Amino acid sequence: MNESIEVPSQVGRSPLGHVSDAPTLAHPRAGAPGAGPEGGTSAGGAFDLDVADLFGGAGAGAGEPQGEDLSEKLRQAYFWVVNHAIISPHYDVEFSAGPGTPETSYLLGDSRARLTLPSEQSYSSFVLLPLLTFAVRGRCLLIGGPGRGKTASALLMGVLAGYPVRDVRRAMQHGHPQLTVSDLFGTPLPKDLVQADSLAEVDVAWRSWLGMRVKIIDEYNRIPTRTQSALLTVLADGYVEVFDQFYETGESAWYLTANDDAGGGTYQVVEALRDRIDVVVHALPFNNRFLGDLVTRAEQGIRPEQAVPERIVFDDAQHERLHREVLKVRIGTPVRRRLEFFASQLELLEGSAWQFEYRTKDTARLAGIDPHVLAAADSGRDRLSDIGSQTLNGLSVRALQSLVAYAKAMAYFRGRTTVGLDDLRAVLPFVLHDKLVPDQQSPVFDDPAREALRSDRVSWIRDMFDQACQQYDAYGLDAADPVGDVLAQVSAGLDALSEPEVLSRLAEIEKILDGWEDGRKLHGHVYDDALVLKYAHQRYTNYLSWLRWQR
Amino acid sequence: MTTAPVAASFPAWEAQLAAQRGTLNQVLATARAAGASADVLRTAMRELGPPVEALLAVLDPPRAEVVCRSLTELVCDLVVRKAWHDRSAERWAVLSVLPGLPRAVGRSPRTTIEVVVLGAGRIARETDLGAWGARLAAADAHLSDDAALRAAAAVAAWRSGLVRVRRSALSAAATLVEADDLHAPDALRVLLGLDDSDDSPRDALADNAADPFSWPGAAGRGTVATYGGYRAFGGPWTGVPVVIEAMTSSTPTWRVLADGIPWVVVADVHGHVVLREPSGALPSATVAPSADLVRDVRAHVAWEDEVTGAAPAAAGAGASGARPVLVSRETSCRLDLVLLPATAREPVPVGGGYR
Numbered sequence: 001m002n003e004s005i006e007v008p009s010q011v012g013r014s015p016l017g018h019v020s021d022a023p024t025l026a027h028p029r030a031g032a033p034g035a036g037p038e039g040g041t042s043a044g045g046a047f048d049l050d051v052a053d054l055f056g057g058a059g060a061g062a063g064e065p066q067g068e069d070l071s072e073k074l075r076q077a078y079f080w081v082v083n084h085a086i087i088s089p090h091y092d093v094e095f096s097a098g099p100g101t102p103e104t105s106y107l108l109g110d111s112r113a114r115l116t117l118p119s120e121q122s123y124s125s126f127v128l129l130p131l132l133t134f135a136v137r138g139r140c141l142l143i144g145g146p147g148r149g150k151t152a153s154a155l156l157m158g159v160l161a162g163y164p165v166r167d168v169r170r171a172m173q174h175g176h177p178q179l180t181v182s183d184l185f186g187t188p189l190p191k192d193l194v195q196a197d198s199l200a201e202v203d204v205a206w207r208s209w210l211g212m213r214v215k216i217i218d219e220y221n222r223i224p225t226r227t228q229s230a231l232l233t234v235l236a237d238g239y240v241e242v243f244d245q246f247y248e249t250g251e252s253a254w255y256l257t258a259n260d261d262a263g264g265g266t267y268q269v270v271e272a273l274r275d276r277i278d279v280v281v282h283a284l285p286f287n288n289r290f291l292g293d294l295v296t297r298a299e300q301g302i303r304p305e306q307a308v309p310e311r312i313v314f315d316d317a318q319h320e321r322l323h324r325e326v327l328k329v330r331i332g333t334p335v336r337r338r339l340e341f342f343a344s345q346l347e348l349l350e351g352s353a354w355q356f357e358y359r360t361k362d363t364a365r366l367a368g369i370d371p372h373v374l375a376a377a378d379s380g381r382d383r384l385s386d387i388g389s390q391t392l393n394g395l396s397v398r399a400l401q402s403l404v405a406y407a408k409a410m411a412y413f414r415g416r417t418t419v420g421l422d423d424l425r426a427v428l429p430f431v432l433h434d435k436l437v438p439d440q441q442s443p444v445f446d447d448p449a450r451e452a453l454r455s456d457r458v459s460w461i462r463d464m465f466d467q468a469c470q471q472y473d474a475y476g477l478d479a480a481d482p483v484g485d486v487l488a489q490v491s492a493g494l495d496a497l498s499e500p501e502v503l504s505r506l507a508e509i510e511k512i513l514d515g516w517e518d519g520r521k522l523h524g525h526v527y528d529d530a531l532v533l534k535y536a537h538q539r540y541t542n543y544l545s546w547l548r549w550q551r
Numbered sequence: 552m553t554t555a556p557v558a559a560s561f562p563a564w565e566a567q568l569a570a571q572r573g574t575l576n577q578v579l580a581t582a583r584a585a586g587a588s589a590d591v592l593r594t595a596m597r598e599l600g601p602p603v604e605a606l607l608a609v610l611d612p613p614r615a616e617v618v619c620r621s622l623t624e625l626v627c628d629l630v631v632r633k634a635w636h637d638r639s640a641e642r643w644a645v646l647s648v649l650p651g652l653p654r655a656v657g658r659s660p661r662t663t664i665e666v667v668v669l670g671a672g673r674i675a676r677e678t679d680l681g682a683w684g685a686r687l688a689a690a691d692a693h694l695s696d697d698a699a700l701r702a703a704a705a706v707a708a709w710r711s712g713l714v715r716v717r718r719s720a721l722s723a724a725a726t727l728v729e730a731d732d733l734h735a736p737d738a739l740r741v742l743l744g745l746d747d748s749d750d751s752p753r754d755a756l757a758d759n760a761a762d763p764f765s766w767p768g769a770a771g772r773g774t775v776a777t778y779g780g781y782r783a784f785g786g787p788w789t790g791v792p793v794v795i796e797a798m799t800s801s802t803p804t805w806r807v808l809a810d811g812i813p814w815v816v817v818a819d820v821h822g823h824v825v826l827r828e829p830s831g832a833l834p835s836a837t838v839a840p841s842a843d844l845v846r847d848v849r850a851h852v853a854w855e856d857e858v859t860g861a862a863p864a865a866a867g868a869g870a871s872g873a874r875p876v877l878v879s880r881e882t883s884c885r886l887d888l889v890l891l892p893a894t895a896r897e898p899v900p901v902g903g904g905y906r
Binding site for chain 1: 581582583584585586589628631662665666669670673674701702704705708713715716717718719720722723800801802804815817824826
């Protein structure tokens, strides 16, 4: 024993006992039943600690892969990256502790720029989104000027997947104007090219990066268009084809970097490739107050990617399980309905067609007509409050799938089993960043207070979502959703429905539509609901015909 | 990079450093690359000398090599995590507890590190670390495997004040009692701090399982403990707390309102903890303590003050021998734990009242 070492002073002794009175637990432990007592004499056992929690062992999951809490591991990875690897003191993904917690904010400068101090743990998008991409094995585009850590961030994701730094560096594909399909994917063996009688006999020497769980394409907007098209296949469908030979790449997390995402770069990025990207993250500028950290790193030769702790590295099985667990996170009806409501506002363009189903921005776009021109002629709705008037396009199914996947990942990352509205709101601007095209001529942007939203796409999208949620609440759609009821009835199945019941349901649908006919504006959600009612009406009509034919 | 120089008075440690120079240099280099301060690393490696030397004196050479590597990795990890400083419980455990556990360290260095060093960091806020370390060291000779070490760590932590681990510690103690090991009774006796003249460990544990405030030598009546306190004097509150109600738990747990927010007090004979209630929800209704209960409490306390809340522990919290009642009063920031004679139990829940 070293007698000079005293017991740490934090371990105080109270007169009778041995315990510090300081509160220790800000939140219940993961897995604790509920967030605490709901009133009355509720279970106090939620405050119990377990041997395994404190001292490890089989019960704590040490050495037991199935027992390890991967969401905790993901958070540990996040904090390791922000504390040791990427200097990013930005907390732009903000969370609030709840309506009961006052939010502190300050208005700075002539522009009254609002600085909010979040009341709940908040995150840096530049580190968080790549990690969520890792969890859902999605496709992440890191954009920003040179030297802002885009490539370093992608490199770290490769190391988190358990690959040696050297392998990740070698596997990283660098875009350049001479990059060919063979350079990217592999070349046929010269011997086979000479001797083979058919393409089937040509063996291709595939590039090793294709089989990795993390794939990195640096400066993807410098890749020639033809090679981009080949890249599209592997990015979207997970296979590569060279000389009639196929290589299945399996599921993996993709990281692409670009200095400029607005048409710059050596080659214009093909739209289909851009559409395959799930999430876009900005590399925020370096905060010069942290120059000292840079100096220290340079002096000490610190290379964070070479020192990733083993305990935050995900092996193949853990990566697989991580993705599975993210998918298990549920989205409750209130959150899903708000997303549906928001998405429904974006596609409608009333003046683009006569046929009801074709009254969309896509119809105008396919006809080569600027949706803005048609939208400007629409005098039916208040253009300032109509969210749809701010965009030139709607959301694709792929975009919605990405949104759901990342919202689940966000909730999982925060240790939740269901997606909250704040989880969805947090990831939404990054997922829709390149998927929603703003109508820069929309009168919404003419308001001096909102002019900055022309360039701040993240805030613009988040603002639209907030507006949509407010409108959803104003309509009281949580409390009364007759179209939802109709859809639920249809989803329950039509088997064994009697003719009077079918007729009653048809009458109900017609009654709802009848109620909308007089004076109600055709807003995006009404348009979607009308199509749903038509769909339900058709299902019942066809079923009725079949019933009558059977008699 | 070279390993930090160590004092010449630790020949065994120095010999190990020289023998494992390549491996240990790599460990240190990795720590440096992860942001560990060179100065702190150097200090940590120097400080590691005395405990390692003490361990090497009793370990076989093959075990010594593994132990040195494990400890170097541990220290580097702690330095990287900025957990190597004067107030660090982990550092204290490395320097003060590990040398007292030669049997455990020699058997399974990594498990011992996990249990003792990382465990110390986890329990530091709620237990008497010094007593915990001393109990573990005293029991080391009697612990035959890693499972016994973990169980012993839990039992020692509970006995040293970590009340929230009580249920788990009682189960762990039962495994030690049931272990087919000649040393188990000795291990339990030193872990529990029982003298030879006291009850057998088995009886003491059985009594405590039935009555959380029962222990050989513990007071059986009256005010046996006070909890909480004014913040300026090290307590958690600036205002006067009011006991609201007892909560259902195997360990006595009460809900208390102080400074406008709900708190939870968990207590037994060995320790207590005051926690902020995670939900933060204020109780919807309160019930004033019954006049009979207030009268019983007044008969067992030395003060004359207005009782603002009083609640006997819930039925699930044992207390078959006496009625533990948590009492708040008008002019004190501290709560009194009063043991009343066992009678017909008060109906549960029994709420206190706050005004």
